[in-house]
Each structure stands twice: as C-alpha cells, then as structure tokens.
Amino acid sequence: MSDPIPSADPLDDLRALIRGAPGPDRGAVAAARARDAELTKPAGSLGRLEEIVEWLAAWQGRTPPAIHHPLVAVFAANHGVAERGVSAYPASVTKQMVANFAAGGAAINQICIAEDISLKVFELALDVPTPDITVADAFDRTGFVATVAFGMEAISGGIDLLCLGEMGIANTTVAAAVHYALYGGSAEDWVGRGTGVDDEGLARKRAAVEAAVARLDGERDGLEVLRHVGGREIAAMAGAILAARHQRIPVIVDGYVTTAAAAALHAIDPHAIDHCLFSHLSVEPGHRRVLERLGVKPLLDLGLRLGEGTGAALAAGIVKSAVRIHAGMATFSSAGVSERGVH
Known part of the structure; x- marks a missing residue:
C-alpha cells in the first residue's frame, strides 16, 4: 500500500x-x-x-x-504583546530565567532534585518574539506547524512520564486569549494578574486580549486559535502532548499557560488529552474555568502561579509514590x- x-x-x-x-x-x-x-x-x-x-x-x-525516566520539559518563548505593558516584568527576563534554569537556581531545579526528575529547557527563538497578537497572527501556517513539530521531537529519548512547563513573559496574556477564543465569555473571565500587574497593567492586559480575539471573528478551531493568538511555547507543548500520546507516554500538565496547549487539542478532539493528568489549580482566575470546561480535576491546590512546570513536578512526586x-x-x-x- x-x-x-x-x-x-x-x-x-x-x-x-x-x-x-x-x-x-x-x-x-x-x-x-x-x-x-x-x-x-x-x-x-x-x-x-x-x-x-x-x-x-x-x-x-x-x-x-513504572516510572524510570520522568522528564520535566520547560519550553521558553517571548511574545510581542509584552510591549503593551501587560506584564510586571520586561521580556528580557525570559532569557535571564532560562540562564537561571541552566545554572540550577530556579524553583523547578530544586523540585526536580527533590523528586529525582530530569529537567530539559527548550528555547524557542527568544531574540525573535512572535508578533503582537493584538494586530497580527502569532504564526504563519508553515511556522506554526514547524513549532508544533519541534515540540513533538523534543520528547525523544525513552522517557516514561512527561511533565510540561513553560517560561515566557506575557504568556498568561497569550493563554488568556487562547481560552477566551475557545470558550467565549468576556476577557475579564480569563485575564488575571499573572506576574503581579497592578490595576493599570490588568486593564492593559484585558484590552490586549479583547483586541487579539476580536481579530479571530469567532474562529474556535483549536489549531487556528493557537496559530492566530498563541505563542511558540504553547504550540510546542501542544506538539509534545500529541507526540506523547502516540508514544504511550503519560503527561502531567502544569498550570494556566500549559493548560492552553491541552485545551487547543481538546477543541479538536475531546479525547485528545485523556492521557493527561492536570497537576494543580492555579490562582489565575481563568484556570478553574478552563479545567471545568475540560471536565478534569486537578490533583493539587497549593496557590501556585509560578509556571516553570513546578506544579507538574510536584504532582509527579505523588504519581511516583502511587506507582511504588x-x-x-x-x-x-x-x-x-x-x-x-x-x-
């Protein structure tokens, strides 16, 4: 044939x-x-x-x-929408935090040591942010598929449990746009304070999400939503989730941003994320809403909002105990x- x-x-x-x-x-x-x-x-x-x-x-x-080779995979990217003042930190912090991961100084490093989990960080063109999603698509079709494919290839190496994490200044804005586009409501339903923006920053963030989603004109196909208003780390995580399914690798999803990758796949096929465990409930107000839409119950509720895969790694410790x-x-x-x- x-x-x-x-x-x-x-x-x-x-x-x-x-x-x-x-x-x-x-x-x-x-x-x-x-x-x-x-x-x-x-x-x-x-x-x-x-x-x-x-x-x-x-x-x-x-x-x-059995769990012999668990991995925390952190995908890092930058976003043009950060220039609109939607985060409490500048975009340069993404690269600085990637260096911190490499030096072993971040929270996720300590959790991985405590839980005996490998850590890999994948940088996605940090010096070239995706376009500002309020005025332009995050990807063209070729670039989007290439980024998803990068995520699919990133999980090779014989792992048997994948924990997903992310790093990217302004990516809670991008995640809120994805969720708003998929589920409707209002921008206020999906936009939280992220890294800790003040009231003026929160207003700018809501306005950016409103403008980005308005460009979609009602489009709710999960892949098209990611292509228009997503980010490189979210697209790559969607690829990693998909590849893990085909390789029979269970996945632990971290927080609000990581959940956006799962939600986009779920919008294509509700069974596409059945192999995913959702680690924790973020304090981002939209996270509870999207988990309810997905019909899943998070394992932990610790008031986390850091990202980096911290909730996923903590949940992996519980999973390892269950297996033992x-x-x-x-x-x-x-x-x-x-x-x-x-x-």
Whole structure:
C-alpha cells in the first residue's frame, strides 16, 4: 500500500494525528485493578492514588506501570504583546530565567532534585518574539506547524512520564486569549494578574486580549486559535502532548499557560488529552474555568502561579509514590493477612 498523500493544508495533517491517536490499553487497566484488589488495604482506601495507577497503566500499556525516566520539559518563548505593558516584568527576563534554569537556581531545579526528575529547557527563538497578537497572527501556517513539530521531537529519548512547563513573559496574556477564543465569555473571565500587574497593567492586559480575539471573528478551531493568538511555547507543548500520546507516554500538565496547549487539542478532539493528568489549580482566575470546561480535576491546590512546570513536578512526586505503592505493597496471600480483617 502506498503512503497517504499529505494534505494541502498542513494543519489538516495535524488534525488527523490528533483524531487518530491511540486509545487506552484497557487490558492493562483491568490487570492493575485486579492487583489492587489483592493489596493489603481496604478497597478504595487510597483514593486518587488508585486512579492514578490505572491512568498510568492505561497510557503506558503495561502492568504494573513504572516510572524510570520522568522528564520535566520547560519550553521558553517571548511574545510581542509584552510591549503593551501587560506584564510586571520586561521580556528580557525570559532569557535571564532560562540562564537561571541552566545554572540550577530556579524553583523547578530544586523540585526536580527533590523528586529525582530530569529537567530539559527548550528555547524557542527568544531574540525573535512572535508578533503582537493584538494586530497580527502569532504564526504563519508553515511556522506554526514547524513549532508544533519541534515540540513533538523534543520528547525523544525513552522517557516514561512527561511533565510540561513553560517560561515566557506575557504568556498568561497569550493563554488568556487562547481560552477566551475557545470558550467565549468576556476577557475579564480569563485575564488575571499573572506576574503581579497592578490595576493599570490588568486593564492593559484585558484590552490586549479583547483586541487579539476580536481579530479571530469567532474562529474556535483549536489549531487556528493557537496559530492566530498563541505563542511558540504553547504550540510546542501542544506538539509534545500529541507526540506523547502516540508514544504511550503519560503527561502531567502544569498550570494556566500549559493548560492552553491541552485545551487547543481538546477543541479538536475531546479525547485528545485523556492521557493527561492536570497537576494543580492555579490562582489565575481563568484556570478553574478552563479545567471545568475540560471536565478534569486537578490533583493539587497549593496557590501556585509560578509556571516553570513546578506544579507538574510536584504532582509527579505523588504519581511516583502511587506507582511504588502499587508495585511494592504486599498482597493478602503473600503477607498472610486475612482479607476480611482489613475491610
């Protein structure tokens, strides 16, 4: 059989990859559930930890699931809209923070050390911000697809759990525009203070999001929304989520900005993010709204709003504990414990 002829529109090829992604391994889920029933504890007593094990088994396609090579992947980019005063920090801070990551001085470095997780930072043309989304598209079609493809290629190397993070001054503005475009309402519903803007900065931020989304004229296709008002880090994270699905790698999503990448895929196919665990509830007011739209429940609520993958890495520690419990805990028969005695 000959290879299929590529679509004239490269975004159609991406849509086909999204809609053609493999589903869960239900046999692995059944096996995980059967083992859980034999462990020395009352049924259901570990709550979401038991659900996490089934989720991992479903998307790794093995029982017991295992985590040997987890990775936090942080994608960093700059945005032309930053020039509109929508952030408390200048765009130069993105590059400075990338250098801080490399030096081991950021919060995410410390969490990765504590949780024994590898960290990679991917810079996306920091010296060439995407255009100001209030007046121009973030990408042309070729550039958008290339950025998604970069994210897809970034997760090679045998990892078995992917934690996504980001860095980019003004990217909460961009994420708010993505969510507003996808779900409607008003800019106020989706725009928060991000890095800590004052009231005047918040007003500028809302105005920028309003102007950016007005250019879309009602467009709600997830990929087109990202192409028009997204950013390089968000497009790359969407690619990473998609590639992880095809490689059977479970994904932990970080906060508000990272969720924008997942939301764009979900808009194409609601099952496209079934392999994703949402790590935490950000204090950005729009985050709760988008998680509700996606029908997902975050694992943690710690008042985080830093980004960098910090929430995802913390959640990965819990996931690793769930896997360890499932694999290492004794069964009733091996421990000589009466089942009736623990129920």
